Amino acid sequence: MNLKSLKRKWERTKVERRNLVAQEVIVEQRESWIDLNTIQAKVIFTIVSILLFGAIWELAAKLINNHVILPTPISSFKALYLLIQNKIPLGAAGVGSFESMLLQTLEITAIGFLLSSAVGIPVGYLIGRWRAAEAIIDPWINALYAIPMVALIPLLYFGSGSLIPVSVFDYQGDLLPDVLVSFIMTVFTIIINTYQGVRLVSNSLVEVGKAFGASENQLTRHVVIPAALPDIVAGMRLGLGRALLGAIIAEALLSTNGLGYTMLAFQSILNTPYMVATIMVIAFIGFVLLQTPKLIERRLFKWKETERIKRGGNE
Amino acid sequence: MSASIVNRYRYPFLFLTIIVFVAVWWVVAKIVNDPYALAGPVSTAKAYYQLFAQSSLRNLFITSIESTLLSIFLGFVLAVAIGIPVGIFMGRYLVVDYLVDPWINIWYSIPAIAFVPLVMNWAGLTSISALIVSFLIAVFSIIINVYTGVKNVSASLVEPAIAFGISKRALYTKVILPASTPNIMVGLRLGITRAIEGVIVAEMVFSVVGLGGMIFDTADKLEMSLTIALVIVISLISIALNYLMKYLDHKVVFWKESSALKRG
Amino acid sequence: MALEQKTVSTFKQILKIEGISKSFVKDGKKVQVLEDVSFEAREGSFVSIIGPSGCGKTTLLRIIDGLVKPDSGKVLFNGKPVTSPPPKMGFVFQQFGLLPWRTVRKNVEFGLELRGVNPEEKKKIAEGYIKLVGLEGFENHYPHELSGGMQQRVGLARALAIDPDVLLMDEPFASLDMQTRELFQRELLKIVKGALPKTTLFVTHNIDEAIYLSDEIVLMTARPGKVYEIIKVDLPQERWKEDIRAHPEFIRLRQKIWKFLESQIIEKEMGENESGKA
Numbered sequence: 044m045n046l047k048s049l050k051r052k053w054e055r056t057k058v059e060r061r062n063l064v065a066q067e068v069i070v071e072q073r074e075s076w077i078d079l080n081t082i083q084a085k086v087i088f089t090i091v092s093i094l095l096f097g098a099i100w101e102l103a104a105k106l107i108n109n110h111v112i113l114p115t116p117i118s119s120f121k122a123l124y125l126l127i128q129n130k131i132p133l134g135a136a137g138v139g140s141f142e143s144m145l146l147q148t149l150e151i152t153a154i155g156f157l158l159s160s161a162v163g164i165p166v167g168y169l170i171g172r173w174r175a176a177e178a179i180i181d182p183w184i185n186a187l188y189a190i191p192m193v194a195l196i197p198l199l200y201f202g203s204g205s206l207i208p209v210s211v212f213d214y215q216g217d218l219l220p221d222v223l224v225s226f227i228m229t230v231f232t233i234i235i236n237t238y239q240g241v242r243l244v245s246n247s248l249v250e251v252g253k254a255f256g257a258s259e260n261q262l263t264r265h266v267v268i269p270a271a272l273p274d275i276v277a278g279m280r281l282g283l284g285r286a287l288l289g290a291i292i293a294e295a296l297l298s299t300n301g302l303g304y305t306m307l308a309f310q311s312i313l314n315t316p317y318m319v320a321t322i323m324v325i326a327f328i329g330f331v332l333l334q335t336p337k338l339i340e341r342r343l344f345k346w347k348e349t350e351r352i353k354r355g356g357n358e
Numbered sequence: 359m360s361a362s363i364v365n366r367y368r369y370p371f372l373f374l375t376i377i378v379f380v381a382v383w384w385v386v387a388k389i390v391n392d393p394y395a396l397a398g399p400v401s402t403a404k405a406y407y408q409l410f411a412q413s414s415l416r417n418l419f420i421t422s423i424e425s426t427l428l429s430i431f432l433g434f435v436l437a438v439a440i441g442i443p444v445g446i447f448m449g450r451y452l453v454v455d456y457l458v459d460p461w462i463n464i465w466y467s468i469p470a471i472a473f474v475p476l477v478m479n480w481a482g483l484t485s486i487s488a489l490i491v492s493f494l495i496a497v498f499s500i501i502i503n504v505y506t507g508v509k510n511v512s513a514s515l516v517e518p519a520i521a522f523g524i525s526k527r528a529l530y531t532k533v534i535l536p537a538s539t540p541n542i543m544v545g546l547r548l549g550i551t552r553a554i555e556g557v558i559v560a561e562m563v564f565s566v567v568g569l570g571g572m573i574f575d576t577a578d579k580l581e582m583s584l585t586i587a588l589v590i591v592i593s594l595i596s597i598a599l600n601y602l603m604k605y606l607d608h609k610v611v612f613w614k615e616s617s618a619l620k621r622g
Numbered sequence: 623m624a625l626e627q628k629t630v631s632t633f634k635q636i637l638k639i640e641g642i643s644k645s646f647v648k649d650g651k652k653v654q655v656l657e658d659v660s661f662e663a664r665e666g667s668f669v670s671i672i673g674p675s676g677c678g679k680t681t682l683l684r685i686i687d688g689l690v691k692p693d694s695g696k697v698l699f700n701g702k703p704v705t706s707p708p709p710k711m712g713f714v715f716q717q718f719g720l721l722p723w724r725t726v727r728k729n730v731e732f733g734l735e736l737r738g739v740n741p742e743e744k745k746k747i748a749e750g751y752i753k754l755v756g757l758e759g760f761e762n763h764y765p766h767e768l769s770g771g772m773q774q775r776v777g778l779a780r781a782l783a784i785d786p787d788v789l790l791m792d793e794p795f796a797s798l799d800m801q802t803r804e805l806f807q808r809e810l811l812k813i814v815k816g817a818l819p820k821t822t823l824f825v826t827h828n829i830d831e832a833i834y835l836s837d838e839i840v841l842m843t844a845r846p847g848k849v850y851e852i853i854k855v856d857l858p859q860e861r862w863k864e865d866i867r868a869h870p871e872f873i874r875l876r877q878k879i880w881k882f883l884e885s886q887i888i889e890k891e892m893g894e895n896e897s898g899k900a
Contacts, residue, residue, distance in 0.1 A: 088456035096461065112479055178368035179375055189600035190593040191555040193562065194570070197577030197585055288469040292559055295471060296574075303471070307563070310475035318479075322472045329467040518719035521687055521707045522733040522784065532735075536723050613722040613764055 114316040122316035123323055134312045139300045145324070147301040148290050151218060152332075155225025156286035160279060163230045167237025167278075172267070177242070188235055192228050193292060199223050200297050221293035221301075228289030229282045236278020240271035273344040280336040287332055291325060302328075397583035402590070405583040418572065419588075425485040426568035427595070429557045433492025434550055441497045441549075442542065445504025449538075450530070455509075462502055470495045470556045474563050483564040488557045495556040496549035503548070507541025508534055540614055543607040550603055554596050636821050637663040637788060641695035642685055644678065654846035655681050659695070661840050661852055663788075663821055668814065670824045670832035672879065673842030674886045679825045680716075682847065683792050686823065687713055699788070709737070712781030712820075714791040718773045720765040726752060726776050727761040733784035751779040754813065771802040778810070782818065789820045795831065807834055808862045815859065829879050833872055834861060841879065844886045853879070 097116050104115040114122075129140050138144070170180050200220045244267050252266040294303025302325050309318035364371050380399050387398030397405070409419050448454050473494050474487075481487040511534050519533045561570025565578075569592050576584040644656040655678035663669045671679045684690040686697050688704040697704040699711070707713075712733075720729050730748040739747070752761055755775040765773050774794055781789060795803045811834075814820040826832050832839050839853040857871055858864070866872055 085456060089460045092457045092460045095457065175362035176364045178365040179372045182372055183375070185600065185604075186593075186597050189551060189596040191551075191558045191596055193555055193559050194573055194589045194592050196562070197574050198582070198589065200577070284467070284469070288471065291469050291471050295474070295563055306472065306475050310478055313479070315476075315479055318475050322468075322476065325472045326464065326468040329469050329472075330464055333467040334463060514715065514717040514719050515721060517689065518713065518715055518780075519732075519736075521689060521711075521713040522736055523707050523709055524736050528736060533721065536721070539723075613766055 111313050111315050114319055118316045119319040119323070122314075123320035126317060126320045126324070132309075132312070132314055132317060135305075135308050135314065135317070136311075137299050138305050138308050144301050144305050147218070147298075148287075148294065148303065148325075148328070151221045151225050151290035151293065151301070152283075152286045152328075154222050155229055155289055156279075156283055158222070158226045159229035159233050159282055159286065162226075163233030163278075163282070164237050164275060167234040167275075168241055168268075168271075170234075171238040171241025171271075172263075180238075184235055184238060187231050192231065195227060196224050196292070196296060199227065217298070220297050221290060224293035224297070225286050225289030228292070229285040232285045233278050233282040236281065237271070237275050240274025240278065241267060243274070244270040273340070276336070276340055276343070280333065280340065283332045283336065284329065287325075287329055394580050394582055397586050401583040402586045405581075405587040408584065409587060422567070422569045422572045423591070426488070426557060426561065426570065426592070429485050429488035429561075429568065430492050430550075430553055430599075433489045433494075433557070434496050434553050436489075436493045437496035437500055437549060437553070438546065441500030441545070442504050445501045445542075445545075446508055446530070446535070446538075448501070448505045449508025449534075455505075462498070462505070466498050466502060470552065471559050471563075473556075474560050477560070478564070483566050485567050487564065488560045488568060488570075491556045491560040492553040496553040499549035499552060500542075500545040503541045503545030504538060507538030507545075510541075511537040540611045543603075543611055547600070547603045547607060550599055551596070554592075554599065558592065634665045635662045636665040636700060637686070637823070638698035638701075639682075639686065639695070640698065642682065642692045642697070643694045644681055644685060644690070644692050656685075656692070657846040657848050659842075659847065659849055661849055663823060663838075665787075665821055666819050667837045668811075668822045668824065668835055669838045669840060670826055670836040671840045671842060672826055672829065672832045672883075673847060674844045674883055675827060676845050677842045677886075678845065678847035679842060680792055683790050683823065683825050687711055687790055689713075709784070710787045712784055712786035712789045714774070714777050714781045714789065714794045716793040716796050718765070718770075718777045720773055720776055720780075722765050725762050725764055726757060726768070729765070729776050730779045730783050732780055737784065747783055748779075751783045752776075754782070754817065755779045756809070769802075771798050771806060774798065774806070778813075782813070782820075787821060789814060789822045791822065791824045793825055793827070795828075796826075803831070807831060811835060811862050829876055829883070830867065832879070833857075833875050834866060839875075839879070841882060844889060850882065 100113075100116045104110075104113045107113050110118065127141055131138050170176075170184075173180070248266055248270055249262065252262045257265065290301070291303035291306075294301035295307050296303075298304050302321055306318055306321040306325070309315075309321060384399050387396050390396045393401065409415055444458075448458050470491070473491055477487045477490045477494075481490060515533055515537050516529070519529055524532065557568065558570040558573075561568035562574045565571045565574045569588060573585055573588045573592070576582075576588065639662070640660050642656055642659040643654070645652050645654045647653070659682060661669075671682060673679050681690060685692045686704065688697070688706045688708065691705075699708055721732065724732070727745070727748050730751055731744045734744045734747060749761065752758060755778050757772060757775050757779065760768065760772065765776065768776070777794065795806055798806065814822050822835075824832070824835060833855055836855050839855060841850045841853060842848065843850045853875065855871075855875065857866055857869060
């Protein structure tokens with residue numbers, strides 16, 4: 044694409060945006076907003092944006108001139124390359140191989156997530172359908188949402204040794220507390236979103252079902268679950284992010300392996316390039332875990348006009 | 359479904375559920391019968407007495423709360439001060455939108471704790487670090503919601519304003535900004551919740567400052583009743599802040615049924 | 623009556639629409655919405671634009687107000703071409719378009735506020751118009767506390783408050799129920815043909831409404847919208863005074879317009895089916 048035509052397209056989109064309205068009001072016109080020109084321009088801008096970010100980073104690093112506080116992007120990417128090659132710097136105590144830390148984080152995330160879904164969706168569904176008690180369930184839900192579950196970690200960890208005999212699970216004993224942390228950070232997100240989805244299934248839909256003589260079972264299968272599904276799935280997506288956050292926090296606080304631990308281990312030897320590299324790996328996993336389901340959701344729930352950006356990522 | 363007895367007498371019943379909760383806690387603690395695994399409500403009550411009676415503990419408790427609240431608030435206020443203008447800027451200028459948009463989703467997907475070690479390098483194991491974490495977490499919630507709000511203001515509000523010959527500046531101050539307040543409030547509500555969580559995580563990692571540090575420290579010493587007492591304190595603070603934000607939301611956006619919040 | 627004189631004796635063309643064409647791009651395809659639309663409006667007259675849905679009448683109204691730019695053709699308002707919303711045009715929207723965080727009074731004041739009218743005068747003017755549309759006592763209510771009919775009264779008061787020469791109305795009663803609608807039609811006529819004479823351009827798809835209100839009806843074809851015929855409505859003025867809907871001329875016009883619209887709708891459906899097959 045030559046620069047001139049790009050500039051022309053850019054000018055056009057700019058004018059379009061400036062007349063925000065007039066252009067936007069009419070439905071036909073609004074569609075034209077996302078035409079090919081804009082998408083092409085968008086790709087170019089994404090590339091420019093990435094380069095610009097890199098340049099700013101490089102410049103800032105050069106200005107600060109202290110690789111402990113901010114390493115240059117090049118040294119960080121170099122560290123990332125070496126990290127993936129399993130070239131761990133000396134002194135980083137107990138840092139395992141790249142595969143092992145990646146696998147551990149993913150394992151904790153996966154198990155935490157699956158466990159939370161298995162528990163959270165039925166629980167959220169049941170309390171969502173239990174209209175008779177919503178006045179007292181609501182405040183509890185609000186409270187559970189507000190409470191920082193991370194505060195429970197020390198209780199779980201230092202307590203769980205005697206509370207839950209590890210042998211009961213017969214699962215790699217040392218990961219149990221991590222999985223529990225990931226679970227507890229995730230399960231309420233899934234409960235709450237399921238609960239809200241079920242609660243918000245419009246009464247008129249349920250009434251239509253009843254008018255056609257649907258039994259409670261049929262109502263569940265054909266009306267409530269399909270109608271609440273977008274919210275349940277959105278909750279699961281958020282849950283995926285939470286599970287990852289839980290895994291990283293658990294590793295950082297309790298474990299001796301995994302990306303969470305590694306990140307802090309590099310911090311403690313003040314090897315910031317490696318630390319930033321580890322953070323980049325975590326960011327990448329987070330990005331993939333949160334963005335991929337979005338694409339699937341868009342295809343799955345075309346019938347529902349969902350807001351394009353579901354707020355409430357995984358921070 | 360008709361309004362049930364429970365819904366009609368919500369407060370007595372709510373109170374009842376709290377009593378039931380404490381009772382179950384008491385019974386479970388009795389059955390477990392291991393103060394290191396689960397301290398019961400009675401020993402937790404004693405821990406509160408300790409917290410206030412022992413002067414050294416009391417001083418630590420007060421400085422911890424101070425430091426935690428300060429980190430949360432200052433970080434959050436800073437995030438509001440920066441997040442709202444940036445969000446508006448992004449929603450308003452196509453150039454800024456195109457340049458920043460690719461990063462928003464990426465930053466937003468990063469688990470908050472990933473910021474912690476970086477911040478530790480900048481400001482050490484201090485409450486300043488916790489403040490920076492609070493800021494970094496809240497600011498993205500705010501930016502992304504303000505941005506979405508500004509970008510998606512209904513044409514049915516913008517068009518009449520244009521028809522009445524509104525200036526570009528007035529369009530923002532009189533129409534787009536007020537119309538985005540529901541989104542802005544959603545951003546603030548999500549932001550504060552996450553900021554609290556982020557500060558607690560950071561403090562637990564540092565384990566020397568704030569309530570998070572104190573929670574971690576007491577648990578490490580296996581003083582579980584103290585840990586539970588502190589967890590309850592931070593939970594109550596969180597719940598109170600959440601209700602405060604909810605109240606503000608209803609005050610500011612009185613003209614609109616607040617839409618269901620997606621909770622992450 | 624001096625007002626009557628104004629509508630009858632002057633034949634000044636306040637609005638001139640000349641050869642308006644407009645197309646949009648939809649799903650990468652160009653859709654011609656309006657094709658060579660021309661008509662005029664005398665000062666003080668009530669002109670309705672009626673046509674099957676999708677004939678671009680709403681777009682046409684927006685072009686007249688300068689909200690949307692036409693591909694070709696022009697709109698002359700008092701002899702001057704319209705390029706952006708003129709201060710002397712008021713617009714009433716189908717979706718009311720009230721600012722939900724403003725009270726009724728503040729909404730009515732909106733146009734005046736943008737024109738920099740001082741607060742006291744603003745308040746006085748707004749209260750006058752609120753009274754005119756029958757919303758006295760609701761000044762401090764918020765839109766969500768009002769019914770659809772009342773919200774549209776606010777919309778009308780807001781448009782009138784800037785003292786426009788031309789009032790543009792885009793299916794303003796479409797979302798109101800039947801009774802509210804008829805009541806509102808009568809009151810509208812009382813205002814624009816009586817108390818506050820205005821030239822009014824009124825978009826609707828309701829035949830009775832168009833005949834009842836108008837001096838002239840611009841009949842438009844299905845997409846692309848073209849002017850098929852301009853019908854003079856030869857019914858007495860001050861129509862709110864009698865049951866005009868039983869008038870033989872009213873019935874004749876209703877049949878005539880319905881026949882045309884029916885043919886247009888059938889044609890359009892057939893066309894769509896065929897293109898669906900192809």
